[in-house]
Amino acid sequence: xxxxxxxxxxxxxxxxxxxxxxxxxxxxxxxxxxxxxxxxxxxxxxxxxxxxxxxxxxxxxxxxxxxxxxxxxxxxxxxxxxxxxxxxxxxxxxxxxxxxxxxxxxxxxxxxxxxxxxxxxxxxxxxxxxxxxxxxxxxxxxxxxxxxxxxxxxxxxxxxxxxxxxxxxxxxxxxxxxxxxxxxxxxxxxxxxxxxxxxxxxxxxxxxxxxxxxxxxxxxxxxxxxxxxxxxxxxxxxxxxxxxxxxxxxxxxxxxxxxxxxxxxxxxxxxxxxxxxxxxxxxxxxxxxxxxxxxxxxxxxxxxxxxxxxxxxxxxxxxxxxxxxxxxx
Amino acid sequence: xxxxxxxxxxxxxxxxxxxxxxxxxxxxxxxxxxxxxxxxxxxxxxxxxxxxxxxxxxxxxxxxxxxxxxxxxxxxxxxxxxxxxxxxxxxxxxxxxxxxxxxxxxxxxxxxxxxxxxxxxxxxxxxxxxxxxxxxxxxxxxxxxxxxxxxxxxxxxxxxxxxxxxxxxxxxxxxxxxxxxxxxxxxxxxxxxxxxxxxxxxxxxxxxxxxxxxxxxxxxxxxxxxxxxxxxxxxxxxxxxxxxxxxxxxxxxxxxxxxxxxxxxxxxxxxxxxxxxxxxxxxxxxxxxxxxxxxxxxxxxxxxxxxxxxxxxxxxxxxxxxxxxxxxx
Numbered sequence: 001x002x003x004x005x006x007x008x009x010x011x012x013x014x015x016x017x018x019x020x021x022x023x024x025x026x027x028x029x030x031x032x033x034x035x036x037x038x039x040x041x042x043x044x045x046x047x048x049x050x051x052x053x054x055x056x057x058x059x060x061x062x063x064x065x066x067x068x069x070x071x072x073x074x075x076x077x078x079x080x081x082x083x084x085x086x087x088x089x090x091x092x093x094x095x096x097x098x099x100x101x102x103x104x105x106x107x108x109x110x111x112x113x114x115x116x117x118x119x120x121x122x123x124x125x126x127x128x129x130x131x132x133x134x135x136x137x138x139x140x141x142x143x144x145x146x147x148x149x150x151x152x153x154x155x156x157x158x159x160x161x162x163x164x165x166x167x168x169x170x171x172x173x174x175x176x177x178x179x180x181x182x183x184x185x186x187x188x189x190x191x192x193x194x195x196x197x198x199x200x201x202x203x204x205x206x207x208x209x210x211x212x213x214x215x216x217x218x219x220x221x222x223x224x225x226x227x228x229x230x231x232x233x234x235x236x237x238x239x240x241x242x243x244x245x246x247x248x249x250x251x252x253x254x255x256x257x258x259x260x261x262x263x264x265x266x267x268x269x270x271x272x273x274x275x276x277x278x279x280x281x282x283x284x285x286x287x288x289x290x291x292x293x294x295x296x297x298x299x300x301x302x303x304x305x306x307x308x309x310x311x312x313x314x315x316x317x318x319x320x321x322x323x324x325x326x327x328x329x
Numbered sequence: 330x331x332x333x334x335x336x337x338x339x340x341x342x343x344x345x346x347x348x349x350x351x352x353x354x355x356x357x358x359x360x361x362x363x364x365x366x367x368x369x370x371x372x373x374x375x376x377x378x379x380x381x382x383x384x385x386x387x388x389x390x391x392x393x394x395x396x397x398x399x400x401x402x403x404x405x406x407x408x409x410x411x412x413x414x415x416x417x418x419x420x421x422x423x424x425x426x427x428x429x430x431x432x433x434x435x436x437x438x439x440x441x442x443x444x445x446x447x448x449x450x451x452x453x454x455x456x457x458x459x460x461x462x463x464x465x466x467x468x469x470x471x472x473x474x475x476x477x478x479x480x481x482x483x484x485x486x487x488x489x490x491x492x493x494x495x496x497x498x499x500x501x502x503x504x505x506x507x508x509x510x511x512x513x514x515x516x517x518x519x520x521x522x523x524x525x526x527x528x529x530x531x532x533x534x535x536x537x538x539x540x541x542x543x544x545x546x547x548x549x550x551x552x553x554x555x556x557x558x559x560x561x562x563x564x565x566x567x568x569x570x571x572x573x574x575x576x577x578x579x580x581x582x583x584x585x586x587x588x589x590x591x592x593x594x595x596x597x598x599x600x601x602x603x604x605x606x607x608x609x610x611x612x613x614x615x616x617x618x619x620x621x622x623x624x625x626x627x628x629x630x631x632x633x634x635x636x637x638x639x640x641x642x643x644x645x646x647x648x649x650x651x652x653x654x655x656x657x658x
Contacts, residue, residue, distance in 0.1 A: 187512035295485035
């Protein structure tokens with residue numbers, strides 16, 4: 001029994017679940033594991049490192065995987081898109097920034113174009129750029145995002161697409177980590193979900209074990225949206241994006257004091273502290289990018305086991321009437 | 330066909346929908362209309378005005394309605410609880426503040442005790458105080474709240490209650506305005522929902538028509554959480570509460586400049602501006618308390634029509650398998 005939706009039909013996958021292309025965490029093994037379990041894995045292009053991308057696509061082996069980019073960062077290294085398109089990716093996802101000229105390049109190459117959006121203005125831009133799939137990302141998501149909640153932005157965009165671009169599919173992202181979240185997303189009008197944090201806390205994720213253990217121990221109250229970790233790393237994220245991270249000692253020491261943190265002498269010291277701690281897996285002294293969904297993470301398992309459990313739970317909740325959701329929008 | 334849950338059984342109502350006791354907006358007529366349609370209406374005790382409460386309970390006539398209080402404000406006027414308990418309310422809801430000694434007084438009087446919470450610490454306090462029903466309120470809600478999203482705090486509290494207080498019921502609040510939201514809430518493990526903004530934008534709500542029209546025209550991107558309206562009114566809300574309001578000219582003029590706004594000469598002028606504009610229904614020059622669910626509000630209808638449509642949509646989405654949700658947690 002499968003949870004068929006327009007997404008599974010369109011992408012030719014078994015379950016309506018995509019792996020979020022989390023920079024540095026979503027490597028080839030994780031992406032391949034999600035694909036092998038019937039979803040679709042997206043490798044995290046992050047800020048763009050050609051060697052890292054080569055290595056991780058190699059790690060994915062023959063698995064059908066896609067790739068996601070931080071769009072404003074890709075604009076500084078546009079050749080990376082060409083490099084990835086040579087791999088015939090299963091899809092390209094663009095998030096955070098102006099879609100031109102990349103959207104057209106992706107479409108010309110024949111790869112499905114996924115655009116992640118955080119506001120209605122973003123959603124309209126994605127439709128204009130010809131997105132095949134829009135990911136509506138709520139602020140409960142880990143990592144970068146804006147301020148809308150998944151619970152309201154998904155149905156608002158569903159209504160907009162029904163009027164303006166009925167063939168464009170819609171995924172929900174942010175706060176979804178189990179079958180309850182998948183079931184809720186389908187109720188809200190999504191054709192599927194994009195899951196980050198729950199797969200970040202999987203065996204295959206390229207994440208220090210100490211970070212994963214911290215996520216298992218955390219409540220959903222233990223995360224915060226902030227610019228601290230970007231300021232400390234001197235990464236100039238544009239407005240209005242902030243990042244959800246754990247309330248570690250490092251983050252809470254500087255949250256609200258970002259101007260002081262940005263002073264040259266301070267930031268050099270804190271950048272070294274932050275990056276060094278990340279390498280050593282020292283949770284206290286760095287930024288740990290994870291969403292409110294930590295509330296629902298109780299163990300570290302292989303990604304395929306996690307995915308199948310999410311699907312099983314959702315099917316159970318939907319009372320095995322899942323096919324009735326097809327075209328529910 | 331009814332959407333039966335543990336909530337409908339416990340309260341003896343037909344549909345698992347409660348009216349949020351919105352201060353000044355949820356009067357007797359609105360509460361009675363929600364009850365008449367098969368939900369349960371709660372009159373909004375707000376900051377506590379004995380005459381207003383008398384009048385609105387009278388407006389509710391013989392309808393079975395409850396009442397909600399801002400707990401930290403009730404602590405300054407504790408006699409209001411006794412006044413309302415003499416009316417044999419269908420339930421008492423306490424939000425925002427220390428539950429003692431009110432929880433015990435409500436329980437001794439035999440009224441169901443509903444506690445609205447915004448964090449896991451609040452949820453534990455509510456269980457310790459003997460709450461019959463916990464409302465998990467996400468930050469997408471209009472008016473006062475904290476920062477968690479409905480999508481993650483509902484399942485986190487559902488898991489907590491399953492372990493620690495399985496007889497305590499759970500409602501979802503924040504961002505729910507249609508059958509999709511109700512369906513999603515049931516998926517997440519809630520026994521029902523508490524709805525504010527959608528009923529605030531109903532014919533019976535004690536809200537200026539111009540405010541309702543602004544909500545119909547707004548997107549979910551047009552609201553913000555801020556302390557501006559409280560600072561301007563010199564209402565000393567405790568940390569960590571902020572309020573979601575529309576991005577009106579007044580609010581956006583002062584958001585981020587709260588310290589300046591609080592200066593004596595400034596605040597007297599702006600308080601008069603804000604309160605006067607509210608009286609005149611001048612949206613631009615005041616605070617308009619409404620949630621991200623404005624995204625989903627397209628018309629102003631009688632509350633009973635709204636409620637029945639929400640239920641019909643949810644039943645449709647649930648594929649008429651609603652009874653399978655009983656005890657799904």
